Amino acid sequence: MLKPEIAVLDIQGQYRIHTELYRCDTAQNTIILVNGSMATTASFGQTLKNLHPHLNVVLYDQPYAGKSKPHNPHQKLLTREIEAQVLLELIEHFDANYLMSFSWGGTAALTALACAPRRIEKAVISSFSPLINSAMRDYLERGRHCLAACNRTQVGNLVNDTLGKHLPPLFKRFNFRHVSNLDEHEYAQMHFHINQVLSCEQQCFLSAAQGIEIPVLFINGEWDEYTAASDAQHFAQPIANSQFISLENTGHFLDMEHKSASHISKNALLSFLQPTQLSPHAVSL
Template sequence: MKPETAVLDIQGQYRVYTEHYRADSAEHTIILVNGSLSTTTSFAQSVRYLYPHFNVVLFDLPYAGQSREFNDHTHLMSREEEADILLELIEQFACDHVLSFSWGGIATLQALARRPRRIVKAVINSFSPIINRPMLAYLERGAEVLAACDRENIGTLLNATIGKHLPSLFKRYNHRHVATLETYEYAQMRFHVENVLTQQGRACNSFADEIDIPLLFVNGDWDEYTSAEDARLFARHVRHCEFRVIHQAGHFLDMEHKAAWMQTRDALLAFLLPPLNSPRQPAARHHALAI
């Protein structure tokens, strides 16, 4: 299973590396949105169960992964700009589903609040609408090591906090990956972290209020940083939402062990796929507001 790869021009401003897994039998296309400091490779476990039920689209933001060499990195990107890129890719690949992980949920919720005409369902993994005490401590320490470009401690911090339930092999990969990034990637992540800290939260509730498609929130019951309890606060803002808890799993869900992978797979496919023998659903909705 090899994807089609391309580097796409986004509104004449950015170049974005993409991977497109085409499935002959799939009627729908899902786009996956990375978390901070992540690349397309972080979704390897997710692609295994989404394909071939869906065509699957992955991408690296302009400052990350295989998009880096095609962009000049002259300014720091806002979450609004990341949402713009996501909306453009949704149109180019005719995506009708979205799956985000961790901090990718911010840009995803912003994009969904604009009611893209194609999207019918979305899954938000490992995300919550508040900054609780463990997350605040993680972010404050993260801002310090990112500002110092302290490569060793950036990797150590990740594995000691949100990554602490990962297998040792994944921890070694994470440490090597985040400790060898470019300085502008650290600056970009620090920019996002400080925006969150100064806003005293992620300011996502106003975006959630505008979303009218069904959302599924998935969290691990061992994840104290984006806890399942905190995620349920989205029920106050999202019109149509469901929640699933992955047992004995932390922040990284399907990457942590086989049972968590199976639970995550079952939760996502049960939500995303139509029930057996149900009438075929249309692939897109239409709104007065288009992107």
């Protein structure tokens, strides 16, 4: 089992952030991973295995979530701009030169990348789209309703029946237990986040990405109807140096769904981030 270097960092005197650094003496580059909504560092377990020891890997919990939660007062809700500022500080602290986000972590990641952090050389945005299509709008509207009511069972079932529909049964059980046992302030934060997303039309997300000059890889699951691969292609215009991959036989949760998905996801990531370390035959997409 990998052992991280754990630190709780003070960000601008306002937030205390739980961080985990998985260091490898032979790795030359460091990647920081940005959680999706209602997720914690534990959600990146499979991604961590795929990236380490090729890279030093940094995981962290948002101030309101996971192991950061006990260190913060939860007196105000966080905008994506604040989450982006936290991310920018962590990039500097860990000298991270790669960034990867999952799902709604893409909002904070793209907002941070638009600030052109000097250290970041490449970024991966997974399971994210600038379009709120009909399937995603239905999910968000239903989510807003059961989060406002703090109906834990409904929230847990909603995530598993929609975004998590292709997860194996064991992961669905873990997912339900985690999502249905969050604190009320976490539900309030997610409710606030959904309201932000629903009030932000397509152009809002595309404008946020304007001017990003580094190479950005967008990865979406072939079966993901919520953040569809075809919708992600809209980022091609604002991000000139963008690439797009659709992972076959996978839904929203990509490398968590089955072994083959994990394998092709790993190859896609490493061939983009560390192409010189892979043989020409190592990539199978």
